[in-house]
Amino acid sequence: MSALSIRDLTIAFGRHDPVQVVSGISLDLSPGKIQGLAGESGSGKTVSAMAVLGLLPATAQVGGSIRLGTTELVGLRPRELNRVRGRRIAMVFQDPSASLHPQLTIGAQLTDHVRAHLRLNRRDARQRAIDLLTQVHVPDPAEALRRYPHQFSGGQRQRIAIAVALACDPEVLLADEPTTALDVTVQAGILHLLRELVDQRDLAVLLVTHDLGVMSAVADDVAVMRHGQIVESGSTHDVFTTPQHAYTRTLLESMPDAQQSLVEDDE
Amino acid sequence: MTATTTSQKPARLWQRWPLLGYILRRLGTSVLLMLGVTMVTFVLTALVPGDPVAAALGEGAASNPATVAAYVEEHGLDKSIPERYLIYLAALLQGDLGTSIKTGRPVATELATAVPATVEIALCAIVVSLAVGLALGTIAAHHRGRATDQVLRVVSLLGLSVPTFWLAIMAYHTFFLRLGVAPGAGRLDPTFTPPPTVTGLYTVDFILGGDPVGFFDALAHLALPVLVLSLFTIGLLTRFIRAAVLEVLDTDYIRAARAKGLPRRRVIGAYVLRGASLPILTVVGVAFGVLLSGTVLVEAVFAWPGLGTYAFNSAINLDLPGVMGVGLVVGVIYLVINFAVDLLYGVLDPRVRLA
Amino acid sequence: MSASTSPRTRLRRGRLFRAIPTAWRTPLAMVGAIIALAWIVIALIAPWAAPHDPLAQQLPRLTAPGDASVLGTDQVGRDVFSRLLTGARVTMPLALLMVVSATVLGTLIGSIAGFVGGWVDETLMRLTDLIMAFPTVILAMIIAASLGPSLLNAVIAGIVVSWPQYARVVRSLVLSLRTQNFVIAGRLLGYSPWRSLRSDILPNVAGPVLVLASLDIGTAILLLTGLSFLGLGAQPPAAEWGSMISGAMSHIDAWWLGVFPGLAILTVVMAFNFIGDSLRDALDPLSSAEREGAAGGTEHEEPAAVENPTTEEGR
Numbered sequence: 063m064s065a066l067s068i069r070d071l072t073i074a075f076g077r078h079d080p081v082q083v084v085s086g087i088s089l090d091l092s093p094g095k096i097q098g099l100a101g102e103s104g105s106g107k108t109v110s111a112m113a114v115l116g117l118l119p120a121t122a123q124v125g126g127s128i129r130l131g132t133t134e135l136v137g138l139r140p141r142e143l144n145r146v147r148g149r150r151i152a153m154v155f156q157d158p159s160a161s162l163h164p165q166l167t168i169g170a171q172l173t174d175h176v177r178a179h180l181r182l183n184r185r186d187a188r189q190r191a192i193d194l195l196t197q198v199h200v201p202d203p204a205e206a207l208r209r210y211p212h213q214f215s216g217g218q219r220q221r222i223a224i225a226v227a228l229a230c231d232p233e234v235l236l237a238d239e240p241t242t243a244l245d246v247t248v249q250a251g252i253l254h255l256l257r258e259l260v261d262q263r264d265l266a267v268l269l270v271t272h273d274l275g276v277m278s279a280v281a282d283d284v285a286v287m288r289h290g291q292i293v294e295s296g297s298t299h300d301v302f303t304t305p306q307h308a309y310t311r312t313l314l315e316s317m318p319d320a321q322q323s324l325v326e327d328d329e
Numbered sequence: 330m331t332a333t334t335t336s337q338k339p340a341r342l343w344q345r346w347p348l349l350g351y352i353l354r355r356l357g358t359s360v361l362l363m364l365g366v367t368m369v370t371f372v373l374t375a376l377v378p379g380d381p382v383a384a385a386l387g388e389g390a391a392s393n394p395a396t397v398a399a400y401v402e403e404h405g406l407d408k409s410i411p412e413r414y415l416i417y418l419a420a421l422l423q424g425d426l427g428t429s430i431k432t433g434r435p436v437a438t439e440l441a442t443a444v445p446a447t448v449e450i451a452l453c454a455i456v457v458s459l460a461v462g463l464a465l466g467t468i469a470a471h472h473r474g475r476a477t478d479q480v481l482r483v484v485s486l487l488g489l490s491v492p493t494f495w496l497a498i499m500a501y502h503t504f505f506l507r508l509g510v511a512p513g514a515g516r517l518d519p520t521f522t523p524p525p526t527v528t529g530l531y532t533v534d535f536i537l538g539g540d541p542v543g544f545f546d547a548l549a550h551l552a553l554p555v556l557v558l559s560l561f562t563i564g565l566l567t568r569f570i571r572a573a574v575l576e577v578l579d580t581d582y583i584r585a586a587r588a589k590g591l592p593r594r595r596v597i598g599a600y601v602l603r604g605a606s607l608p609i610l611t612v613v614g615v616a617f618g619v620l621l622s623g624t625v626l627v628e629a630v631f632a633w634p635g636l637g638t639y640a641f642n643s644a645i646n647l648d649l650p651g652v653m654g655v656g657l658v659v660g661v662i663y664l665v666i667n668f669a670v671d672l673l674y675g676v677l678d679p680r681v682r683l684a
Numbered sequence: 685m686s687a688s689t690s691p692r693t694r695l696r697r698g699r700l701f702r703a704i705p706t707a708w709r710t711p712l713a714m715v716g717a718i719i720a721l722a723w724i725v726i727a728l729i730a731p732w733a734a735p736h737d738p739l740a741q742q743l744p745r746l747t748a749p750g751d752a753s754v755l756g757t758d759q760v761g762r763d764v765f766s767r768l769l770t771g772a773r774v775t776m777p778l779a780l781l782m783v784v785s786a787t788v789l790g791t792l793i794g795s796i797a798g799f800v801g802g803w804v805d806e807t808l809m810r811l812t813d814l815i816m817a818f819p820t821v822i823l824a825m826i827i828a829a830s831l832g833p834s835l836l837n838a839v840i841a842g843i844v845v846s847w848p849q850y851a852r853v854v855r856s857l858v859l860s861l862r863t864q865n866f867v868i869a870g871r872l873l874g875y876s877p878w879r880s881l882r883s884d885i886l887p888n889v890a891g892p893v894l895v896l897a898s899l900d901i902g903t904a905i906l907l908l909t910g911l912s913f914l915g916l917g918a919q920p921p922a923a924e925w926g927s928m929i930s931g932a933m934s935h936i937d938a939w940w941l942g943v944f945p946g947l948a949i950l951t952v953v954m955a956f957n958f959i960g961d962s963l964r965d966a967l968d969p970l971s972s973a974e975r976e977g978a979a980g981g982t983e984h985e986e987p988a989a990v991e992n993p994t995t996e997e998g999r
Contacts, residue, residue: 115588140593147590160581165603165679174599175589210679226589365814369823373830384830483712486961490954492906494913495929495946502936622821626910630933640822644829644914656826660818667817 064090065266066114066151066234070126073109073118073290080123084110085290091234091266096256098281098298099270100313106290107270111236114268115153116143130234149179151234152227157243158219162211162226168195169207172226179230194225198255217248221255228259238270253280274317278302286310348675348682355671359664366660370653371417375410377649382406384649387430426657427650431642436654439639444658445529446516447628447635451620452530453551454558458616461559462566463609467597469567470574481567488564493623497557497630504553511553514632518546554631558623562616569612570605577604606677614670621659710965716958723952727772734766738923746938756940758931767923768944774924776952778835779904782842787897789843790850791889797851798858799881809855812848820845824907828916835908835924838917842907846900853896857889891967899960902953909949925949 068089074080084106091097099107113124114135128135130150135143155161163171172194173187182190188207195203198221211219220240227235237256241249257280260267269281277284278298285295286309294307305311377384382400383391390396401407405416426436469481504511512518516531521543524534532551535544577583578601586600602609621636628637636655643651675681726733735753736743741760749756755764797805815823827841858881861867867884875883911917912926920927925945932942 112584117584117588144590144592147588149590153585153588155581155585157581161585163582163586163600163604165606165677166599170599174595175591178591178595210683212680213683223585226585362813362817366817369814369818370826373826377830377832479712482961486957487954490902490950490957492909492913492926492929492946492949492953494910494926495942495949498929498933498936498942499946502939502942506936618819622819625821625825626913640825641914644825644916647829647833647915649829652826652829656818656822659822663819663822664817 065093065130066091066268067129068110068114068127069129071110071113071128072123072125073106073113074123074125075119075121077121083290084113086126087285087287087290087292089268089285089292089295091268093233093264093266094260095282096260096267096269096280098277098284099268099287100272100274100277100284101287102272102313105287107272107287108238110287111153111238111268111270114234114236115147115151116140117153145179148175148227148232149230150232151236152230152232153236153238154220154223154227154240156239158216158223159211159243161223162219164211166210167207168209168211168214168222172207172222172229175226176229190229191225194229195222197228197259198222198225200225215248216244217251220244220248220252224252224255224259228263228265231263233266235265235267236270237267239272240269241276242271242273249276250279256280274302274313286313351675351681352672355668359668363661363664366657366664367418367421368414370657370660371414373656374417374649374653375413385427385430387648390430421657426654429643429651430648431646431651436650439651440636440654440658442529443634443636443639444662446633447621447624447637448662449530449532450551450554450558450624450628450633450635451617453555454562454620454623455613455617457555457559458562458566458620459613461563462570463602465563465567466570467574467602469571470578473571473575478571481571485564485567488560489568491560492626493557493561494626494630496560497554497627500553500557501630512546512549516547516550516633517543518550521546554627554633558620558627561623562619565616565619566609566612570609573605573608573612574601576608577601580604603677607674610670610673610677614667617666618663621663625655710962712958713962716955716962719951719955720959723772723776723948723955726769727776730769730773734763734769736763736766738762738767738770739921746935748938749940755944756938758928758941759935759938762921762923764928764940764944767928768925768948770923771925771928771945771948772952774835774918774922775905775908775926775949778839779901779908782839782846782904782908783897783900785839785843786846786900787850787893790847791854791886791893793847794851794854795858795881795886795889798855798862799877799885805855808851812851815845815848818845821907821910824911825914825916828911833916833919835912835918835922838908838911841911842904845907846904849900850893850896853892854889857892858885861885861888895960895964895967898956898963901956901960905949905953905956 066089068087070086070088071084072082072086073084074082087106087110089097089099099110101107109118109122112118113122114128116135116138118124124136126136130146133142133146135146138146162168169188169191172191173184176182176187176190177184180187191207192203195206200206200218200221206214206222211222214222220243224240240256241252244252253276256267256269259265269277271277281298283296284298284301285292286301286307287293288309294301294305294310301310302314305314374385382397385404386396386400405413408416424437426440428434429436429439432439465481465485469478472478501511501514505513517523524531524538524540524543527534527537531547532544535541535547582604583596583600586596591600624633624635624637625640626637627633628635629641632638636659640652640655642648643655739762741762743753743757743761743763745757745761746759747753747757749764753763753765755768757763758767793808797808824838824841824845827844828838831837831840861884867880870880870884908917909924909926909929912924913930915927915930918924918927920931925948928945929942932938932945935941
């Protein structure tokens, strides 16, 4: 059974002369699996992820269906949407130094939606925040709650952002280029953490990235997007070893390492 | 060995209190600027075209050779410019701002009672402007490009276009003389006695003295001048807060806050306004300067006994020591406000506070 | 090929000249332009259009608006309507003179500071700090008072208090432009500093400075009429709006003395503010993008793709 089911999703911008950026994509996210969504910038992959949470601007027109269990998310009223956001579907953004509020403590950002969604009191919320920071391996969690984002390294900040996303035990996690803004040396750590959390919590993850190396390292399945359409999809292994579509082959040829690493895994 | 420990000690203190270093640096800048302000008023006083003695004493007193000689002696007018500046500065430090030509009384004495009257009006006006500006600016930003935004844009531009001295006369004429809904001129009805002076702000002093009737009368007298004065700054703050909020709305941390499913009101209150707080603080500082300028043009209409009325009377009568005194005092008040703004920066921005 | 028409420069300049027609198309700018134009025409034809000599004290005193004189007469029997029309010839050209002088002076000082750097920059910037340490009207008031009351001195005071904002903006633009590739390329081609400044930097500074200046015309009019209201600008018996309002204070029952000059100031300042604000909008990449896409909708904000808006410069 899929946790999140996207059917024929279309997205267009502009009212009078709409520009279609996503033309009918379908995807299924399953618990405990990482579904990759690959493509170059402008292919419509980030916009698709944003559409799931209704984060697109008013000028965007979203068509098709996005179902979370039995709940249809397309056209959902803001009040109901807010019950899904952060509670059942959470999101991790590309650059943690931009997605954490610079003037709020880590503690405030980790607990405010926990208290809003789960109706916990201050003390319980704080304890939960400490547990979360422990799970994402942030050292000295109690002390970290009192600090501000600028006092952490980029990798630590992304761990914190992941903790924020997972704070209310969501079923689905949308990760938009979660490692792109990080140093190569810390990328592996974040990916490892992501895999670990998926296995522990049975999370369904949509991993949006242009980096096929990242994709091959953690994704179970891959969909390749181009010009607002999915040109190829399947298990990561199949797509990377025997790509069917010419565009996928071109992408892979420009990234020899990604293919290489998978081939090595095979042996 | 000993050298390392002593050199480490202040470094640790610095690290524990980065805000302290920031405050001291700002304080240093403010003190330097204050010196600069006195230089400006000195230069303007010293370089008056024509006879400086006549300008300072007035034509009448300047025709008496004994008075002139005494004045030249006291202010060292026969000495060099740097020496004269030091004499001027020494006099300022003793609270000597010169003597009013019109009244013959020390300017400092006359300004002492005027400062709290102006501070009261300016504080009320900044509170009103900020409250209205925050509301209108946030609303405009959230409705950007739509009818509400367009209407608010025209309204705030109108606020920026009204000559306040004219608006003051019109408001006084309409609401007091015609409609009789506003109280008359001054800070209090003539039947009231001013409260015992604690802060010099009548509203506060009435509360401290436990006199609610007096408080409401003082408040009623404040209403019209404050509203007139606020119109321009409301326009200013609305435009700037709209821009600041728009900039914050387009950040990832606001998208992240919305992705967390926080109620809209909390996103705006805790995330958006906090994010925009630094640019807003900057404009509030600017708005204070505009208000202090505005009092010069508005107070006289309402016979409000503050710096503005004093400046107006001094300017109309070409009472140069009076005008300079107001310039100096307002300059210093503005510096104090800007220093306070700098301190608030440190409070609102953890990147400053915690280095 | 002259430097000013090199493709690089044309490319960069294009934005400003494209923005002006864009700005004109908005209703706000149109209203502003029509009102401003009307006042300019009034200023030009005032000597012929005024029914009476604005200075002649020959009519009955303090008569209300009516058939005899459209806007009434003042305390010494002058025609308010004629004085109002004549006032347009006083305030507007002087405000323009003030803004143009402050712009030129500020741009010059700002480019020198940004381009030369070092102690020159430091000194000039501390000078702007000093001037900006005062509220503008207060500083203008003490300068005008010490120079002696006259309209020209009021204009000088206005220039002194308003050039620093241009210098600051121009300096920061020059500093950021200096590191841009096309400017560096020019220097590598052997441009002298002066030529680099003239052909690569100043054309790109023009847009923001023009916006600032257009928004400043209204401020200048308010400052000059304000100083005249304080008796530090126009001197009696000159027909000037600020001093007309000042005179009205002692005849508060003769409402027509104050109402009309105030409305004159309000409409002129409003017209220039409308124009300036529209121009700023047209030059701002964010707000022009927003106009295209923000016809309606619910609670959502703008797309992530829109680049960060440029902050408004401090006033």
